[in-house]
Amino acid sequence: MNFQVIEYICNYFNQLKNENKIDYIPRFAVITNGTTITDQIIDMLIKYNFTITISIDGDEFIQNYLRIDKLGHGTFNKINEKYKQLIEKGFPKNSIGLECTYTKAHIDKKISFVDLLNYFHTNFGIDIVHIAPVCIDSNNKLSLSNYQDIIINYTKELVDYSFDTILNEKSIKSSSFVLGILDRLISNTQVPYICPAGLNSVSVAKDGIIRPCFVFSGSDISIGNLQSTMDELKDNLKDFTLKYNEKHLYEKCKECYARNVCSSCLTSYGDNLDEPDFYHGADSMCTIMKTMISSILLRLSEIKSNKENWNTLNEVLNKYSTCHYC
Numbered sequence: 001m002n003f004q005v006i007e008y009i010c011n012y013f014n015q016l017k018n019e020n021k022i023d024y025i026p027r028f029a030v031i032t033n034g035t036t037i038t039d040q041i042i043d044m045l046i047k048y049n050f051t052i053t054i055s056i057d058g059d060e061f062i063q064n065y066l067r068i069d070k071l072g073h074g075t076f077n078k079i080n081e082k083y084k085q086l087i088e089k090g091f092p093k094n095s096i097g098l099e100c101t102y103t104k105a106h107i108d109k110k111i112s113f114v115d116l117l118n119y120f121h122t123n124f125g126i127d128i129v130h131i132a133p134v135c136i137d138s139n140n141k142l143s144l145s146n147y148q149d150i151i152i153n154y155t156k157e158l159v160d161y162s163f164d165t166i167l168n169e170k171s172i173k174s175s176s177f178v179l180g181i182l183d184r185l186i187s188n189t190q191v192p193y194i195c196p197a198g199l200n201s202v203s204v205a206k207d208g209i210i211r212p213c214f215v216f217s218g219s220d221i222s223i224g225n226l227q228s229t230m231d232e233l234k235d236n237l238k239d240f241t242l243k244y245n246e247k248h249l250y251e252k253c254k255e256c257y258a259r260n261v262c263s264s265c266l267t268s269y270g271d272n273l274d275e276p277d278f279y280h281g282a283d284s285m286c287t288i289m290k291t292m293i294s295s296i297l298l299r300l301s302e303i304k305s306n307k308e309n310w311n312t313l314n315e316v317l318n319k320y321s322t323c324h325y326c
């Protein structure tokens with residue numbers, strides 16, 4: 001990661017704001033496993049109010065099994081050490097998020113979504129974690145395609161755990177997926193798109209290619225480059241959305257009860273969006289979304305029938321701004 005370029009860009013936005021050329025400075029964020037972070041970089045991240053998402057897949061065993069460095073060494077200790085360094089240097093804990101990719105390796109070790117939440121709460125003090133199913137070829141040994149029943153059970157357990165924590169502890173311990181769906185249900189927000197790519201994000205690669213999201217890095221998907229005009233970029237983004245991102249484009253979405261509320265990821269359809277592969281992760285993503293939505297609705301209807309519980313739910317949710325889990 002080129003932190004000098006990142007700092008240059010942050011400075012440039014500050015300069016534009018000082019010259020009244022922009023109304024506000026964007027929110028800066030970095031997704032990293034943290035292994036290259038130094039004290040100097042932490043100072044820069046604090047100075048520009050960055051949020052950091054650290055990718056970590058679980059405890060030492062799981063992380064070292066799934067994520068090794070170029071020399072074949074597990075990355076858990078390094079990430080753990082860098083996380084502590086961030087906290088010791090005063091990086092605000094509420095600006096750190098954890099992102100965890102759930103795989104068949106978790107299932108083999110009988111690690112549920114709730115187990116992961118408990119682990120990250122105890123060891124990192126973080127209560128809201130982004131846990132997403134792996135997007136990978138169905139023949140890969142880490143694929144979840146053949147384990148939908150287990151995923152359903154773990155998802156139901158996660159939803160119950162999230163609501164029980166709200167009602168019993170008056171705090172939130174949950175996944176960003178659960179909270180996102182809850183937020184959309186309560187605020188009556190409909191989501192006609194598969195994922196946010198190109199809608200609230202674009203990504204600029206080091207060769208100047210602009211893509212709807214960083215997940216398409218290295219792919220043929222592009223909406224232009226640094227020489228493109230703003231109008232060209234806007235037109236290309238619109239074309240991308242109309243061609244790939246609208247739910248009504250997909251037969252399976254047309255009749256799905258989750259279609260107004262679910263939020264997925266276009267990479268779960270594989271590397272070639274012109275020939276979507278449902279078993280690349282979209283099957284697990286949809287299982288999780290549909291199970292979450294029906295389980296959340298059930299719990300909401302139950303809670304609504306008890307005034308005290310309903311008030312507690314609202315009180316706790318109001319304490320947490322949506323930016324914690326959007």
Ligand code: SF4
Nearest residue numbers: 253256258259262286
């Ligand atoms: S859950 Fe899956 S099938 Fe259902 S609308 Fe969402 S993306 Fe489509």
